[in-house]
Structure formats: C-alpha cells, structure tokens
Amino acid sequence: MTDKRLFLHICCAPCLTYPLKRLREEGFDITGFWYNPNIHPYTEYLMRLNTLKDFAEKQSLPVVYEDDYALEEFIRQVVYREKDRCPVCYYMRLKKTVEKAKELGFDLFSTTLLVSPYQKHDLIKEIANYLANEYKIEFYYEDFRVGYREGVNLSKEYGLYRQKYCGCIYSEKDRYYKGGKK
Ligand code: SF4
Structure with missing residues (x-):
C-alpha cells in the first residue's frame, strides 16, 4: 500500500x-x-x-479537465507527417500531463493508454520515461494490457459509450474509408 499521489492521464472512460x-x-x-x-x-x-465525466462522478474520482479542444494545434503538429502522427500525439498528451502533474505537486504520473493492445505500447512507455527524466517526476509503468478484456467487460457492465476508432480524423478515415469502393 502507498499513499503516493498519482496523476493519471485518461484517454477515455472505457x-x-x-x-x-x-x-x-x-x-x-x-x-x-x-x-x-x-x-x-x-x-x-x-x-x-461526457462519458468520462459521468463515470468519474460515479467512481468518486477527481479529474482535472484541460478542455480547450486544441484541434488546430494538433493538426499543425501532425500535418505532412500524418503517417507518423502517433508519436507526436502521445508526446503532446503526455507532455501536458507531466507539466500539469509538476504544477499540482503530484508524486507520479501514468496513462490509461497503456491498457490498449491497439496502441503502440512500447513507444508510449519510451516517451513517458523520457518525459519523466526531463521533468524529474516518476512514471508509474504497468502493462495494463493483461486486463484489456476485463476492462471491455467492465465498460459494458457500466453501460459506457465505446468508440469505434482511435480518435483523430485520420484514424476515423482508416476505420471507415474503403478507398472509394462500395
Ligand atoms: S488519435 Fe490515435 S491514431 Fe490518431 S494520432 Fe493519436 S494515437 Fe495515433
């Protein structure tokens, strides 16, 4: 048991x-x-x-919301390197997490991105370790992927909205665009 204060980046409620x-x-x-x-x-x-807000309230989990919807900044960061967009995306989100964790005096940080077998797990770990070193804050690593299936079942049990694509407009295209074929 520990009483350490952990700042957890959340990609989505499920x-x-x-x-x-x-x-x-x-x-x-x-x-x-x-x-x-x-x-x-x-x-x-x-x-x-909104799915997260509802779930967090039910779970009595305090959440800090950085809700400025920086769409333009995201697009600027990935344009012309769309195929290599994921490292940029992870870095952007984890950097903000670390900055906020430092500002608010947390002992460690982590991210729910580590639960998904569809994400680039080792890359997320590498970027988080790099930021931990840069900002002198501990990164809590655990391979949450072992509980991915359990998480899916839990999210169904809780009736959470479950998205069909990763997030960015490019991933939405990857999911649905069939190259013009019917
Ligand atoms: S939203 Fe998903 S697919 Fe899009 S850049 Fe981020 S991690 Fe990659």
Whole structure:
C-alpha cells in the first residue's frame, strides 16, 4: 500500500476502468487528467468527455479537465507527417500531463493508454520515461494490457459509450474509408 499521489492521464472512460481498479488496489491516491486534442470531430470529443465525466462522478474520482479542444494545434503538429502522427500525439498528451502533474505537486504520473493492445505500447512507455527524466517526476509503468478484456467487460457492465476508432480524423478515415469502393 502507498499513499503516493498519482496523476493519471485518461484517454477515455472505457480505457480507465481496468487501470483505475488496479491502481486503487495498489493504494494510490489517484487524480485523473483529461487532455485529448486528438479526438475529432468535436461531437465525438464531447461524447467521450461526457462519458468520462459521468463515470468519474460515479467512481468518486477527481479529474482535472484541460478542455480547450486544441484541434488546430494538433493538426499543425501532425500535418505532412500524418503517417507518423502517433508519436507526436502521445508526446503532446503526455507532455501536458507531466507539466500539469509538476504544477499540482503530484508524486507520479501514468496513462490509461497503456491498457490498449491497439496502441503502440512500447513507444508510449519510451516517451513517458523520457518525459519523466526531463521533468524529474516518476512514471508509474504497468502493462495494463493483461486486463484489456476485463476492462471491455467492465465498460459494458457500466453501460459506457465505446468508440469505434482511435480518435483523430485520420484514424476515423482508416476505420471507415474503403478507398472509394462500395
Ligand atoms: S491514431 Fe490515435 S494515437 Fe495515433 S494520432 Fe490518431 S488519435 Fe493519436
């Protein structure tokens, strides 16, 4: 058990279910952090944000919301390197998480991105370790992917909205565009 204060970046409510359970078992004092300018369009962003607000309240989880919807900044960061956009996206979100964690005096940080088998797990870990070193704050690493299936079941149990694509407009295209074929 620990009473360390952990700042947890949250990508969405379904991905939060399992890590929240695990981190509570470990005894961390958890505060969530919402910062996801990578979710498009805005209606989808709002859907995921409101799903989290509702779930966090039910779970009595305090959450800091950085809700300025920095769509333009996100697009500027990835334009002309769309195929290599994910490292930029992870860096952007985790950097903001670390900055906020330092500002608010947390002991460590982590991210729910570590639960998804669809994300570039090792890259997320590498970027988080780099930022931990840069900003002198501990990164809590755990391979939450072992609980991915459990998390899916929990999110169904809680009736959470579950999105069909990662987040950015490019991932939405990857999911639905069939190259002009019917
Ligand atoms: S596919 Fe997902 S992780 Fe990659 S840039 Fe888009 S939203 Fe970010």
